[in-house]
Amino acid sequence: MKPIVSIIMGSTSDLPVMEKACKWLEDQEIPFEVNALSAHRTPDAVAKFAKEAKDRGIKVIIAAAGMAAALPGVIAAATPLPVIGVPIKGMLDGLDAMLSIAQMPPGIPVATVAVNGAQNAAILAAEMIALGDDEIAGKVDAWKASLGSKIEKANKDLSEIKDYKFKCN
Numbered sequence: 001m002k003p004i005v006s007i008i009m010g011s012t013s014d015l016p017v018m019e020k021a022c023k024w025l026e027d028q029e030i031p032f033e034v035n036a037l038s039a040h041r042t043p044d045a046v047a048k049f050a051k052e053a054k055d056r057g058i059k060v061i062i063a064a065a066g067m068a069a070a071l072p073g074v075i076a077a078a079t080p081l082p083v084i085g086v087p088i089k090g091m092l093d094g095l096d097a098m099l100s101i102a103q104m105p106p107g108i109p110v111a112t113v114a115v116n117g118a119q120n121a122a123i124l125a126a127e128m129i130a131l132g133d134d135e136i137a138g139k140v141d142a143w144k145a146s147l148g149s150k151i152e153k154a155n156k157d158l159s160e161i162k163d164y165k166f167k168c169n
Contacts, residue, residue: 002057003033005125008049009064010038010071014088018064021086021122028139030126033058039070046071050078060125063110064118066090069100072110082128084111084121 005025009018018034025032037046053061061079063072064086072085087097094115102112113120123140130137159169 001031003031004057004059004129005030005032005062005122006049006053006058006060007032007034007062007064008037008071008075009034010036010066010088012036014064014066017088017116018062018086018118021062021118024119024122025126028126028136028143030129030136030139037071039065039074040068043074046074047078050075053079054081059129060084062086062118062121062125064088064121065101066094066097069097072101072112073104073108076104076108076110082111082125083109084113084124086113086118086121087115089115 007018007021009015014036015034022032022034035049037049039046050061058081061075061081061083063075063083065071066088067090069085069087072083076083085101087094087101090097098112098115101110104110111124113124123143126136126140130140161167
């Protein structure tokens with residue numbers, strides 16, 4: 001089995017956030033890899049990774065970074081693959097990282113999800129891949145269809161709460 005999604009983080013301290021992406025991809029049985037590479041501490045390794053990713057069969061890269069958040073942009077500059085940036089909450093509640101990822105120069109796009117939005121990054125990666133892969137499209141469709149049933153169950157559970165004198169449903 002070869003990975004088609006690559007999850008890259010600037011440091012293993014980002015793993016507690018990025019595990020949500022790993023878990024979602026695992027649950028959907030979408031092959032992925034996880035690595036730590038730093039745009040500032042291992043720039044040559046980042047460039048090598050980005051340049052070789054497509055030839056290795058990677059379809060989408062998810063890159064997480066906090067603070068200056070250079071990693072997603074550096075990767076995007078060196079690969080033709082779509083890159084999804086996950087800003088990691090840090091000093092300014094992740095606003096610094098989010099702005100660093102979102103404000104890329106023309107020609108170097110990086111899709112950006114919410115601060116600590118690793119699960120949404122995995123879903124977006126799968127949606128991108130699904131454009132050319134019917135099997136993954138079916139997985140995404142089934143997962144999205146399941147969202148409604150979770151809310152319906154939550155609403156039913158709420159209707160069964162009888163602890164309030166003035167609750168009318």
